[in-house]
Amino acid sequence: MDILGSFALLLAFLVAVYAFAAGIAGILTRRALLTKSARHAGMAVFGLVTLAVAALEYFFFTDNFSLAYVAAHSNSALPGFYKFAALWAGQEGSLLWWSWLLSIYAFLALFLNRKRHPELMPWVGVTLAGVQIFFLTLNNFVSNPFHVFASADMAGIFHMARLSEGSGLNPLLQYPEMVIHPPMLYLGYTGFTVPFAFAMAALLARYPGEKWIHITRRWTMVAWCFQTVGVLLGAHWAYAVLGWGGYWEWDPVENAALLPWITGTAFLHSVMMQEKRGMMKVWNVWLVFSTFMLCILGTFLTRAGIVSSVHAFAESSIGAWFVGFLAIVLVVCLAAWWKNRDYLRSDNQLDSLVSRESSFLFNNLILLAACFAVLWGTLFPVLSEWVTGSKISVGPPFFNKVNIPIALFLLLLTGVGPLLAWRKTSYDALKRNFAWPLAGGLVSGAIAFAFGYRNFYALMCLILSVFVALTIAAEFFRGARVIAAREGVNLLTAVGTLTMRNTRRYGGYIVHFGMVLIFIGISGQAFNKDIQQNLSPGQSLSIGPFTIVCQNYDQVQNDNYQSERATLEVFRKGKSEMMLYPERRFFNASQVTETIVAVESSPLRDLYVVYAGRSPDTNQPVVHAYLNPLVKWIWFGGIVVVLGTGLAMIPDRRPALVLRAVSEKSWDGALAPAPGALPATAPARGPSRSILRKSEGEE
Amino acid sequence: MKGRGKFLVGSAIIVVTLISLAYVGYTQSKTYYHTISELSSLHGTARRQRMRVSGNVQAGSISHVDGRVDFVLEENGQDLPVSYVGTDPLPDTFKDGAQALVEGRLNSQGRFVAELVQAKCASKYEASPVPGAAPANPAAGSGKS
Numbered sequence: 001m002d003i004l005g006s007f008a009l010l011l012a013f014l015v016a017v018y019a020f021a022a023g024i025a026g027i028l029t030r031r032a033l034l035t036k037s038a039r040h041a042g043m044a045v046f047g048l049v050t051l052a053v054a055a056l057e058y059f060f061f062t063d064n065f066s067l068a069y070v071a072a073h074s075n076s077a078l079p080g081f082y083k084f085a086a087l088w089a090g091q092e093g094s095l096l097w098w099s100w101l102l103s104i105y106a107f108l109a110l111f112l113n114r115k116r117h118p119e120l121m122p123w124v125g126v127t128l129a130g131v132q133i134f135f136l137t138l139n140n141f142v143s144n145p146f147h148v149f150a151s152a153d154m155a156g157i158f159h160m161a162r163l164s165e166g167s168g169l170n171p172l173l174q175y176p177e178m179v180i181h182p183p184m185l186y187l188g189y190t191g192f193t194v195p196f197a198f199a200m201a202a203l204l205a206r207y208p209g210e211k212w213i214h215i216t217r218r219w220t221m222v223a224w225c226f227q228t229v230g231v232l233l234g235a236h237w238a239y240a241v242l243g244w245g246g247y248w249e250w251d252p253v254e255n256a257a258l259l260p261w262i263t264g265t266a267f268l269h270s271v272m273m274q275e276k277r278g279m280m281k282v283w284n285v286w287l288v289f290s291t292f293m294l295c296i297l298g299t300f301l302t303r304a305g306i307v308s309s310v311h312a313f314a315e316s317s318i319g320a321w322f323v324g325f326l327a328i329v330l331v332v333c334l335a336a337w338w339k340n341r342d343y344l345r346s347d348n349q350l351d352s353l354v355s356r357e358s359s360f361l362f363n364n365l366i367l368l369a370a371c372f373a374v375l376w377g378t379l380f381p382v383l384s385e386w387v388t389g390s391k392i393s394v395g396p397p398f399f400n401k402v403n404i405p406i407a408l409f410l411l412l413l414t415g416v417g418p419l420l421a422w423r424k425t426s427y428d429a430l431k432r433n434f435a436w437p438l439a440g441g442l443v444s445g446a447i448a449f450a451f452g453y454r455n456f457y458a459l460m461c462l463i464l465s466v467f468v469a470l471t472i473a474a475e476f477f478r479g480a481r482v483i484a485a486r487e488g489v490n491l492l493t494a495v496g497t498l499t500m501r502n503t504r505r506y507g508g509y510i511v512h513f514g515m516v517l518i519f520i521g522i523s524g525q526a527f528n529k530d531i532q533q534n535l536s537p538g539q540s541l542s543i544g545p546f547t548i549v550c551q552n553y554d555q556v557q558n559d560n561y562q563s564e565r566a567t568l569e570v571f572r573k574g575k576s577e578m579m580l581y582p583e584r585r586f587f588n589a590s591q592v593t594e595t596i597v598a599v600e601s602s603p604l605r606d607l608y609v610v611y612a613g614r615s616p617d618t619n620q621p622v623v624h625a626y627l628n629p630l631v632k633w634i635w636f637g638g639i640v641v642v643l644g645t646g647l648a649m650i651p652d653r654r655p656a657l658v659l660r661a662v663s664e665k666s667w668d669g670a671l672a673p674a675p676g677a678l679p680a681t682a683p684a685r686g687p688s689r690s691i692l693r694k695s696e697g698e699e
Numbered sequence: 700m701k702g703r704g705k706f707l708v709g710s711a712i713i714v715v716t717l718i719s720l721a722y723v724g725y726t727q728s729k730t731y732y733h734t735i736s737e738l739s740s741l742h743g744t745a746r747r748q749r750m751r752v753s754g755n756v757q758a759g760s761i762s763h764v765d766g767r768v769d770f771v772l773e774e775n776g777q778d779l780p781v782s783y784v785g786t787d788p789l790p791d792t793f794k795d796g797a798q799a800l801v802e803g804r805l806n807s808q809g810r811f812v813a814e815l816v817q818a819k820c821a822s823k824y825e826a827s828p829v830p831g832a833a834p835a836n837p838a839a840g841s842g843k844s
Contacts, residue, residue: 353705365710369717376721381732391732393751394725401724402717409713532786593791613788622788 002067005055006146009096012048012103013136015041016129023126035122039110042125045132046107049100056093056145060086065163069093069145075166075589077559085179086169091318092145094182098299099135101183101190106132109194109219117215123201131193134325142321168589171561177237185230185257189295191223192260195267196292199285203336206343213271213284218649224264225645231257232638243595243610245530245626247634250399255378256298259371263291266367273360276422278347282337283364285344289333296326301378352424359417366406373402408460411519414512415468419475437474441467461523465516472509500653507648514644517637524630534615535566535623544627546607547571548580553621561585563596566611566623570600582611582623605629730802735777738805751802752811754779756818758795772799781811793818
């Protein structure tokens with residue numbers, strides 16, 4: 001099977017090279033048959049990499065420790081669930097996993113568009129093949145997962161060796177979420193390759209209009225959605241497993257996943273400028289390019305081992321390959337842009353500061369600022385060593401100082417932006433759209449202030465969150481009321497009808513609402529409490545309204561680990577509320593101890609208890625308890641974001657009559673001249689239809 | 700002023716604000732990486748900065764003193780006495796011979812006062828083949844995925 005796997009991998013590399021070369025030849029010679037064979041080769045890569053992945057999984061499931069990779073990341077006592085996930089536990093396997101996910105995307109992109117966009121697709125195929133060649137080079141020649149153990153005998157002949165037992169999976173990864181978190185994140189990382197390939201292809205082929213944006217909108221949203229889920233699952237894993245009471249520490253690995261998410265978010269917003277107003281063409285192309293490059297950088301930071309060591313940023317052999325590839329991508333991007341820059345000339349100019357355009361510009365500006373700050377902070381040790389010779393790292397205070405104001409400004413734009421009109425918004429429209437939500441926000445802020453909440457950022461976050469939630473609710477209400485009146489249905493049905501008629505807009509609002517929930521959850525951090533103390537049986541500690549009484553410590557054992565477990569009873573106002581069992585597990589195969597956190601989660605607060613070990617002075621058990629308000633809102637908000645994104649990908653259900661139903665008012669209310677007109681609006685296009693038409697129908 | 704001009708002014712304000720915030724955050728949290736041998740050559744402010752030092756825990760050097768843990772880090776024959784004064788229990792991987800990373804400041808006697816200690820057993824997750832057999836490509840990479 002190892003022969004089969006490595007042979008399939010090698011063949012995949014050759015086929016990708018063929019797809020690349022034949023694709024270029026097909027474009028140059030305009031021979032349809034050559035182009036077709038290049039496309040088929042691009043799709044065949046998928047089958048071959050699948051074979052390699054299946055072969056490697058076969059080794060994991062049969063406990064065959066003749067492969068170095070399997071021996072290093074599995075053992076026979078490991079539950080089957082984790083044997084599957086052990087595939088991406090190390091560098092070689094996760095790079096193979098990257099290749100495989102990319103080959104799925106490439107296959108789908110080529111297959112679904114096989115009869116469409118004949119001018120564009122050959123270039124898309126070439127770009128995808130180019131990226132595949134890089135990863136398959138790593139898989140085959142740099143970081144091959146199919147290396148076997150062998151030893152030479154006296155005569156110098158190598159004999160295969162097979163270990164009787166593997167050294168086990170890193171216990172930190174033995175957690176159910178680790179089975180889905182890496183695939184999600186990698187589906188995000190790899191997924192951005194498709195919009196990148198289309199953008200590059202459109203630029204090189206000088207493909208007319210904004211078609212590439214329409215084609216890639218869903219692809220981008222799929223990748224963005226996976227990236228969002230990946231980042232949140234990672235945060236949740238850190239929270240539930242690492243046992244330090246938080247979910248985000250601006251660790252390089254976390255930052256690496258966040259960076260493409262930020263530029264991807266900027267891209268999803270700024271494409272609307274291009275679709276509707278023909279602006280920011282250069283910007284959009286570069287946003288996709290940067291997102292892709294940040295995905296590569298993210299994979300590099302995560303997987304090249306440069307951050308896994310306690311010596312953050314240690315040397316790594318694979319680093320040079322990634323740096324080289326990034327340099328090639330950058331040069332290709334620059335060249336493609338420079339050669340075709342006239343094709344990207346803007347059709348329009350910014351008319352007013354208070355307009356949808358400028359809200360998008362600000363949105364992009366500060367997302368980019370956030371991206372830059374995070375990137376700068378992450379790479380600072382490397383950069384400072386280059387420039388000054390001494391390695392300097394920056395910690396969470398740096399990231400928080402910059403990113404909290406940015407995040408709050410973004411939150412404000414989330415509420416304001418969607419309700420501003422294109423080109424220019426009148427004062428009346430501002431007042432009509434924002435007076436009530438703003439009042440609601442301020443009132444809730446005042447109430448919180450009266451109850452003693454004085455943290456500035458948390459208060460701002462609350463005010464803005466209520467404001468945004470109310471603007472979103474008002475949008476649904478206004479639209480639904482019109483439909484309810486006209487079609488004689490109740491308001492709830494009308495909300496459904498409204499949403500399905502413009503899924504992109506209302507799905508977007510739901511995503512925004514999910515983000516509001518996440519923001520509220522994060523703002524809870526301002527009120528975190530924690531206490532650490534020795535806790536022998538019979539002793540107790542108090543945190544917030546809770547008193548934790550230690551009952552005893554006991555031992556649990558199985559094949560995989562031995563564990564020491566604390567039994568804690570939690571009292572609230574003198575009444576027993578629950579039992580918590582934080583543990584410390586010693587894993588037999590890897591000889592490592594890990595903490596198993598006990599969390600009692602409610603919408604208002606999490607009680608998070610860690611059995612931290614024994615005190616070095618007294619040898620008494622130490623318990624660290626945290627009270628983290630509102631954390632659950634983050635995970636719930638994540639679910640809402642995913643649902644909203646899914647909704648925005650469904651095609652609109654649009655009855656013909658809506659198109660001519662509302663003519664006196666524009667859908668965003670601001671272009672209508674008539675004062676005192678009905679404030680109600682419907683999701684139909686008004687006077688600016690000629691500008692807006694592009695957004696309808698397609699995708 | 701046209702929309703474009705106002706936008707540029709607004710952007711400039713935002714960018715300047717963010718840069719100043721970034722600078723404040725940077726001065727609050729910057730930490731220098733040094734090797735043990737570099738420490739003796741530091742002078743003035745460079746010696747008072749917050750820093751990170753790594754090395755191996757000298758065998759037999761760990762001693763629990765009231766309220767703190769003393770040990771010696773060594774690297775390339777150079778020694779650094781360290782006092783850990785943090786509140787968190789030391790990691791289980793912290794034992795004789797382990798690779799450790801300490802974060803804190805040097806005191807006037809040249810002793811390193813650490814608030815944070817991270818440790819990792821040397822080559823913990825690397826494949827350990829049967830005697831005589833060598834992995835063709837030792838698998839590296841541990842820690843977070």
